[in-house]
Amino acid sequence: MRTLSLVGIGSGNPDHLTLQAIRTLESADLILLPRKGDEKTELADLRRMIARxxxxxxxxxxxxxxxxxxANTPKYLDGVNTWHDALAEIWGALIHEHAPGDGHVALMVWGDPSLYDSTLRIADRLRARGLTFDVSVVPGITSLQMLTAAHAIPLNTLAGAVQITTGRNLRMQGWPSDAATVAVMLDGDCAFQTLPANDIHIWWGAYVGMPQQIxxxxxxxxxxxxxVETRAKARSEHGWIMDIYLMRSN
Incomplete structure (x- = not known):
């Protein structure tokens, strides 16, 4: 049976690859490498450098x-599901063509495959299409870990609850009522601007772990x-941005 390995590669610094990640990639027969458009060539280049x-x-x-x-699909989840279906079709076709039988296929996943990433859900779609394989997950250092390390802060307050959410949820639902700390990912619109700013401390980072870290x-x-101004300038200069932030209510 085929093996599909989803390998977390961290948040952009090759020094953060684990030995398990390297050994898993070395054992693969095939590595599928995504290209995400001209503005995100650095992401593909990092994966190429790791392999090379x-x-x-x-x-x-x-x-x-x-x-x-x-992004114009009226219902957000409908658009995401259609997108995931398209990815599953691509993966399935490439695996059928390039890894017949019991081959070992690997994908390098930004951050960690289990934290706000959909590769595991796409793998489930492959199974629904009749492709049989064992899934292996190799954890990676996440941008959240990199953010707290870069700012030299703990993730949580003493005995305090932490909510990990998205910019969309923060904008629509506001501050979670039972959380002392909120970590926000996938926020393209700086949803923290919708919060009452009094008594909230924010730790923000872009390109965490990479040379251009801010x-x-x-x-x-x-x-x-x-x-907001720094984010817009960085995105314009690099053509892409990955950022994350953590907030605490005082």
């Missing part, structure tokens, strides 16, 4: 173009505008 410079073996590399999610922290009412 860090592995002692030479698995076959097959690159593919990442489908673009239709960090800003302080009372939300003092730094919110700076974060």
């Amino acid at each position: 410079d860090l592995l002692k073996t030479t698995p076959r590399i097959v690159e593919f173009d990442y489908p673009v999610r239709d 960090l800003i922290q302080g009372p939300l009412q003092d730094v919110a505008e700076t974060i």
Whole structure:
């Protein structure tokens, strides 16, 4: 039976790959490598560098173009499900063509496959299409870990609850009522601007762990505008941005 390994590669620093990640990639017969458009070539280049410079073996590399999610779909989840179906079709076709029988296929997953990432859900779609395989997950250092390390702060307050959410949820639902700390991922619109800024401290980071890392922290009412301006400038300069932030209510 085939094996599909979903390998967390961290948040952009090759030094953060685990030995397990490297050994799993080295044992693969095929590595599927996504390309996410011209503006995100750095992401594909990092994966290429890992395969070229860090592995002692030479698995076959097959690159593919990442489908673009239709942001105009009226219902958000409908758009996401259609997008995931398209990815499953691509993965399935490439695996059938390049890894017949009992081959070992690997994908390098940004961050960790289990934290706000959909590769495991897409793997389930492959099974629903009749493709049989064992799934192996290799955990990776997450952007949330990198953020707290970069700012040298603990994730939680003493005995305090932490809520991990998205910018969409924060904008629609506001501050979770039972959380002392809120970590926000996938926020393209700086949803922290919708919160009452009093008594909230924010620790923000972009490209955490990478050479171009940017960090800003302080009372939300003092730094919110700076974060918005810095984020827009960085995105314009690099053509893409990955950022994350953590907030605490005082």
